[in-house]
Amino acid sequence: MGVQTVDMLKTEIPLDEESVVIPEDAKAGLVLVDIINGFCTVGAGNLAPTEPNRQISEMIEESAKLAELFCDNEWPVLAFLDSHHPGKLEHPYPPHCITGTDESNLVPALRWIETKPNVTIRRKDCYDGFIGSIQEDGSNTFVDWVKNNKIQVLLVVGICTDICVLDFVCSTLSAKNRGFLEPLEDVVVYSSGCATFDFPVSLARNTKDHLPHPQELMHHVGLYMAKGRGAKIAREVFFNTSKNL
Ligand SMILES: [Zn+2]
Numbered sequence: 655m656g657v658q659t660v661d662m663l664k665t666e667i668p669l670d671e672e673s674v675v676i677p678e679d680a681k682a683g684l685v686l687v688d689i690i691n692g693f694c695t696v697g698a699g700n701l702a703p704t705e706p707n708r709q710i711s712e713m714i715e716e717s718a719k720l721a722e723l724f725c726d727n728e729w730p731v732l733a734f735l736d737s738h739h740p741g742k743l744e745h746p747y748p749p750h751c752i753t754g755t756d757e758s759n760l761v762p763a764l765r766w767i768e769t770k771p772n773v774t775i776r777r778k779d780c781y782d783g784f785i786g787s788i789q790e791d792g793s794n795t796f797v798d799w800v801k802n803n804k805i806q807v808l809l810v811v812g813i814c815t816d817i818c819v820l821d822f823v824c825s826t827l828s829a830k831n832r833g834f835l836e837p838l839e840d841v842v843v844y845s846s847g848c849a850t851f852d853f854p855v856s857l858a859r860n861t862k863d864h865l866p867h868p869q870e871l872m873h874h875v876g877l878y879m880a881k882g883r884g885a886k887i888a889r890e891v892f893f894n895t896s897k898n899l
Pocket residue numbers: 736737738744750751779780781
């Protein structure tokens with residue numbers, strides 16, 4: 655899709671991004687959605703990029719910076735990792751991120767967070783991290799994480815902006831409105847910390863069952879939809895500490 659067409663479509667659903675300041679006295683939590691090899695590392699699997707991708711590289715860089723800031727301050731981080739059981743498909747996508755493979759592990763730039771005490775890892779076998787947090791006994795890892803850490807501001811980054819990030823944000827905002835996530839007040843989606851995949855219509859036409867997915871447009875649509883549910887879309891995030899993004 656040409657740049658002009660994307661720009662034209664974006665003017666029909668404009669997105670005002672904000673400069674978000676997280677006050678010093680607010681308890682912030684960082685959610686990393688699926689920043690794993692199977693979606694981010696060139697050639698790592700059926701849904702991985704086939705060549706280096708600027709939007710995905712920037713997302714990893716920005717997310718790693720945030721993870722570092724949160725870990726330095728020992729603030730809570732929750733990482734969702736897409737991890738599917740072999741043979742259990744996720745329509746309409748081909749098999750991906752099978753449990754136990756490196757596809758379902760964090761990208762090299764984030765692998766170090768696994769051993770940090772402030773980091774919770776949650777493997778999920780569905781798009782939506784909120785649903786994927788439901789445990790056998792009915793409890794919810796994400797809800798417990800918000801409550802135990804008394805999180806007031808949730809910062810969300812990851813991939814894909816319009817799929818797993820969006821689904822998680824939508825469920826979280828609905829649960830918040832029902833009073834299940836107190837003391838959570840704000841859900842902030844950091845736009846440069848999010849990315850989606852590129853599958854232009856010219857390629858999709860030649861394949862069965864694959865939906866076209868133009869990257870720039872779908873990233874924008876994902877952010878727009880999240881905003882429509884009540885999320886704040888951040889162009890930049892400032893913390894009332896010495897470090898900023
Ligand atoms: Zn999946």
